[in-house]
Every structure is written in C-alpha cells, then in structure tokens.
Amino acid sequence: MSASTEGFDEADDGGRTLTSAESGALERAAEAALRPKSLADFVGQEVVREQLSLVLDAAKGRGRAPEHMLLSGPPGLGKTTLAMIIATELSVPLRITSGPAVQHAGDLAAILSALEEGEVLFIDEIHRLARPAEEMLYIAMEDFRVDVVVGKGVGATSIPLELPPFTVVGATTRAGLLPAPLRDRFGFTGHLDYYRAEELHRVVTRSAGQLAVEIEDEAAGEISSRSRGTPRIANRLLRRVRDWAQVRGDGRLDLDAARRALDVYEVDARGLDRLDRAVISALCKRFAGGPVGLSTLAVSVGEETETVETVVEPYLVREGFLTRTPRGRIATPLAWSHLGLAAPEPAQGATPPLGRF
Ligand SMILES: Nc1ncnc2c1ncn2[C@@H]1O[C@H](COP(=O)(O)OP(=O)(O)OP(=O)(O)O)[C@@H](O)[C@H]1O
Numbered sequence: 001m002s003a004s005t006e007g008f009d010e011a012d013d014g015g016r017t018l019t020s021a022e023s024g025a026l027e028r029a030a031e032a033a034l035r036p037k038s039l040a041d042f043v044g045q046e047v048v049r050e051q052l053s054l055v056l057d058a059a060k061g062r063g064r065a066p067e068h069m070l071l072s073g074p075p076g077l078g079k080t081t082l083a084m085i086i087a088t089e090l091s092v093p094l095r096i097t098s099g100p101a102v103q104h105a106g107d108l109a110a111i112l113s114a115l116e117e118g119e120v121l122f123i124d125e126i127h128r129l130a131r132p133a134e135e136m137l138y139i140a141m142e143d144f145r146v147d148v149v150v151g152k153g154v155g156a157t158s159i160p161l162e163l164p165p166f167t168v169v170g171a172t173t174r175a176g177l178l179p180a181p182l183r184d185r186f187g188f189t190g191h192l193d194y195y196r197a198e199e200l201h202r203v204v205t206r207s208a209g210q211l212a213v214e215i216e217d218e219a220a221g222e223i224s225s226r227s228r229g230t231p232r233i234a235n236r237l238l239r240r241v242r243d244w245a246q247v248r249g250d251g252r253l254d255l256d257a258a259r260r261a262l263d264v265y266e267v268d269a270r271g272l273d274r275l276d277r278a279v280i281s282a283l284c285k286r287f288a289g290g291p292v293g294l295s296t297l298a299v300s301v302g303e304e305t306e307t308v309e310t311v312v313e314p315y316l317v318r319e320g321f322l323t324r325t326p327r328g329r330i331a332t333p334l335a336w337s338h339l340g341l342a343a344p345e346p347a348q349g350a351t352p353p354l355g356r357f
C-alpha cells in the first residue's frame with residue numbers, strides 16, 4: 001500500500017459506510033457501548049491475549065509498571081479496546097492521545113510531565129507522530145526523562161525532568177512505518193489479525209447480549225460471514241439487522257431477517273459491497289477477466305484510482321477474487337463464480353496469465 005492513505009477520511013472511501021473497517025465520529029458512541037472491558041471478555045486473538053495476560057500478571061505480581069507495548073494490525077480489530085483493557089487490568093488511569101494530535105514536541109512534553117506513577121499512556125496512530133516528538137518519546141520511554149526547554153534563542157537551556165515509571169501503549173495500523181529505534185523500545189508487540197468466522201460469531205452473540213436483543217445462532221453466523229474478519233464491521237451489520245427486524249420484521253433476529261437486511265444494504269454473502277462487485281464485474285464482463293490496468297479499471301467503475309487501489313482491492317486480493325500482476329489486474333476463478341459466470345477457457349497454446357499459479 002502506498003503512503004497516500006495517510007490522512008484517509010470517510011470522504012475518500014467511495015462513500016462506504018457499512019463495509020468500511022474505519023469508524024466515523026458518530027459511530028464512536030455505539031462502539032464504546034460494545035467494547036469488552038476485560039481480557040476475559042475480549043473474544044478471539046488467543047495468542048495476543050495469552051501474551052498480554054502474562055505481561056500484565058507478571059507486572060502486577062512485581063508491583064511494577066509493565067514494559068511498553070505496541071499493538072499493531074488493521075483497523076477495527078481491537079487495538080483501542082485492548083489499550084483500555086490494559087489500563088483496566090492494571091487498575092490505573094489511561095491517558096489517551098494520538099500521533100496526529102501531537103503537533104509539537106512541547107505538546108508531548110506537557111503530556112509526559114503530567115503522568116503519574118504507573119499510568120498508561122495510549123498513543124493511537126503512533127506512526128504519525130512528528131519527528132521531534134518521536135525523538136522525545138524514545139528518551140522518555142527508555143530513561144523516563146524529558147528535556148524541557150526553558151527560554152528562547154541563545155539563552156535557552158534544557159532542563160531534564162525525571163518522570164515516574166509509566167507504560168506507553170502504542171497502536172498502529174502501519175507497523176512498517178515505525179522507525180526502528182521507536183519500535184525497539186517496546187518490550188512487547190501484539191499483532192492482531194483478522195478474526196475467524198467462529199470468533200466473529202462470538203463477537204456478534206456477545207454484542208447482541210450487550211444490546212439486549214436476542215439473536216438466533218444462524219443469524220449470528222450469517223452476519224459474521226459477511227463481516228470481513230472485522231469485529232467493527234460485525235457490530236455495525238448487527239445494528240443494521242436489528243433495525244430491519246424492528247422496522248420490517250417482527251423484532252426477531254433470525255436468519256431470514258439477517259439475510260434480508262444485509263441484502264437491503266447490498267452486503268453479499270462474502271461481505272462484498274456494491275463497489276467491490278462493480279470492480280470484479282467490470283473486470284470480468286468488460287475486460288474478459290483482464291489483465292487490465294488499474295486506472296482503466298477505476299474509470300470504468302467511476303471511482304478514483306486511489307480508492308480502488310487502497311479501499312477496494314486489499315479485501316478482494318486478500319479473499320482471492322483478484323490478483324495484481326505487472327501487466328494489470330486479473331480476475332480469479334473465484335471472481336467469476338461469485339458473479340455466477342463461467343470463467344473463460346484459456347486459449348489454446350496461450351501462456352497462462354501471470355499470478356494465477
Ligand atoms: N476481540 C473483540 N471482542 C469483542 N469486540 C471487539 C473485539 N475487538 C474489537 N471489538 C469491537 O470492535 C470495535 C472496534 O474495535 P477498536 O476500536 O478497538 O478497533 P481498533 O483496532 O482500535 O481500530 P482503529 O485502527 O480504527 O483504531 C469496538 O466496538 C469493539 O467493541
């Protein structure tokens with residue numbers, strides 16, 4: 001992925017709401033209500049959960065602040081949720097900031113110098129910290145010290161200020177963008193991966209309980225299979241199915257309600273939305289399955305090249321609907337069958353397209 005997804009906001013995502021892994025401002029309150037509060041309540045991600053519980057229990061046993069922790073992984077998989085759980089499990093306050101919110105090193109100095117012993121400082125989107133703030137953070141994390149500059153110009157002096165032990169929890173969707181010196185200062189990195197269907201099933205069932213609605217098992221299964229491995233999307237689809245059941249149905253969240261609601265919202269059985277289908281449909285029907293260049297493909301669905309590349313394609317590639325090759329985009333047999341079309345037979349003697357083997 002290119003660095004051009006920096007500053008990504010909802011206006012850039014092809015107008016998606018339901019299947020976007022990012023969350024909008026209005027959604028935050030709905031999300032907060034569904035956040036698990038303890039590690040035991042956090043569904044799935046067994047590996048990270050076990051690693052984290054060891055780190056936390058050991059620190060608690062020693063009565064010391066645990067080492068700094070980095071949480072990485074795609075949007076909507078639970079990084080912020082885990083940061084909150086870490087503070088709760090340690091019974092300490094959580095201070096929250098983010099890379100883009102820290103414009104100057106002075107902003108970070110103010111945050112750091114206000115920290116009390118044992119507190120957790122959560123820095124979301126830590127890969128977006130400005131360089132001077134990043135450098136100040138290295139020192140604070142390693143030596144528990146911040147150099148405060150007093151005065152201006154030639155008379156300026158830097159006064160070292162001791163900090164009490166604290167724990168930085170950093171979250172990033174782009175671990176690869178973190179400079180090595182910063183990455184090295186974390187004692188533990190938890191990588192969150194997409195959830196398996198049965199894990200999402202548990203997320204949906206749990207969330208329905210939080211929302212005080214009853215959901216049938218098949219309905220939870222249907223929602224989880226359309227949720228792209230992402231709890232945020234699963235919770236969102238659950239809320240839309242609940243709306244449908246309330247307004248068009250009889251209030252019951254059963255399989256029929258789930259299917260009909262998700263059909264209304266054009267989220268198909270594999271979690272593809274209108275734009276995803278438009279892309280594979282153009283690729284198969286107009287370009288005979290490719291290869292076709294990205295910009296030609298984007299124009300044919302009336303979208304920006306960047307939207308197709310950074311918003312639509314990653315999921316299609318991950319799920320095996322499309323492959324990227326040096327000669328262009330190619331539809332896989334899965335794309336053809338998903339559209340209910342027969343994949344064309346390769347011409348006699350033709351070389352197979354790149355990327356299909
Ligand atoms: N393991 C989980 N169990 C139950 N619910 C979860 C889990 N992980 C995430 N969720 C739910 O998914 C939603 C999104 O999670 P969260 O905000 O923690 O994601 P994130 O990784 O911080 O995303 P972003 O990168 O966009 O900040 C929350 O409402 C949370 O309740």
Ligand SMILES: [Mg+2]
Nearest residue numbers: 079080081124
């Ligand atoms: Mg988050």
